[in-house]
Amino acid sequence: MFEHLKEQPADKILALMQAYKDDPREDKIDLGVGVYKDATGNTPIMRAIKTAEKQLWEAEETKAYTGLAGDPKFGDRMAELVLGDAVPLSKVARVATPGGTGAVRQAFDMIRMANPDARVFVSDPTWPNHLSILKHMEIPHVAYRYFDSETGGVDFEGMMSDLADAKRGDVVLLHGCCHNPTGANLNMEEWKAVADLLNKQGAIPMIDIAYQGFGDGLEDDAAPTRLVAAHCPETLIAASCSKNFGIYRERTGCLMAIAHEEGRHKVNQGTLAYLNRQNFSFPPDHGARLVLMVLGDDALRTDWEAELEDVRTGMLRLRQQLADELRERSGSDRFGFLAQHRGMFSRLGVGPDKVEALREKHGIYMVGDSRMNIAGLNEETVPKLARAIIDVGI
Incomplete structure (x- = not known):
């Protein structure tokens, strides 16, 4: 063999x-x-994470599994961090994943299950692993213009022209903030135009947000994702904790599937849990537990936000x-x-x-x-x- x-x-x-x-x-x-x-x-190692680890070492009494989706409170906190109040939690299916990469992979799996004919539109350039995973999974993908080498900014006209070719059921992969590898970002007016175009075409946005807090601050960096999630009928979000919490090796991420149509949440949540089961069963908990502790404690969160700033x-x-x-x-x-x-x-x-x-x-x-x-x-x-x-x- x-x-x-x-x-x-x-x-x-x-x-x-x-x-x-x-x-x-x-x-x-x-x-x-x-x-x-x-x-x-x-x-x-960030100060708040180090403190949380010490507290966890003292208080943790078991290493038993949490659940297929991870600790539900972790999903709640991550949804609040990324989405704020832009979308009710009742419309957000969410699971813990092994890092942001795990969330991206699970999102592609969900896309393939929901629509085997879907194409994924990807910015040119993008994070190389986006393309590597899509090729490995044999999911058709289409490049859209993004970076203008002459100006060092976004080729927005070219981007919109290329995205106009997206069809109903296609997926458009977007970087929530701090575009990798270019560092060039859309402004909020441009984000609104993208959301309107996707709705017109019937395409679904998938947002990879790996650097929240590294650009213009936690709230400003989340604003584009919140705008899209609030305005589009369906949205996939892959969020990473590696950078903004500094826990690269703990492999901590979260995948969210948002559907505004009533009755979709239960099926979406079940699908995400099913995909976790097929790929790795239960997601790792240590990093997720630390994030949960930091976001749930006023003193730890204040210290984390100060160091992140x-x-x-x-x-x-x-x-x-x-x-x-x-x-x-x-x-x-x-x-x-x-x-x-x-x-x-x-x-x-x-x-x-x-x-x-x-x-x-x-x-x-x-x-x-x-x-x-x-x-x-x-x-x-x-x-x-x-x-x-x-x-x-x-």
């Missing part, structure tokens, strides 16, 4: 991480891996510093878009040859499509990156 297996292509980001480790240069900079790093290059504003300062350095060195404002982007990532909009030049000449590592992790910088390394960008002719 095994002789029929084929070697799979190496993950480009993992290969980049290894190349970085093998580079002997002491002044090398890693802007490839997609995790938050503080000024020392560490990915810290420090993370967010720190990345904004790095963005502005880099844009200022590049303005000074280039004598132009052509890099001003870097300060307008939001979240961990920005895309320079150059080809692999320039990215390779940055690596070879300056020891600066970023993904081949020129996505760079802003959180991989600090005040001392920003000038080095700016010098390198100008030196290689970007």
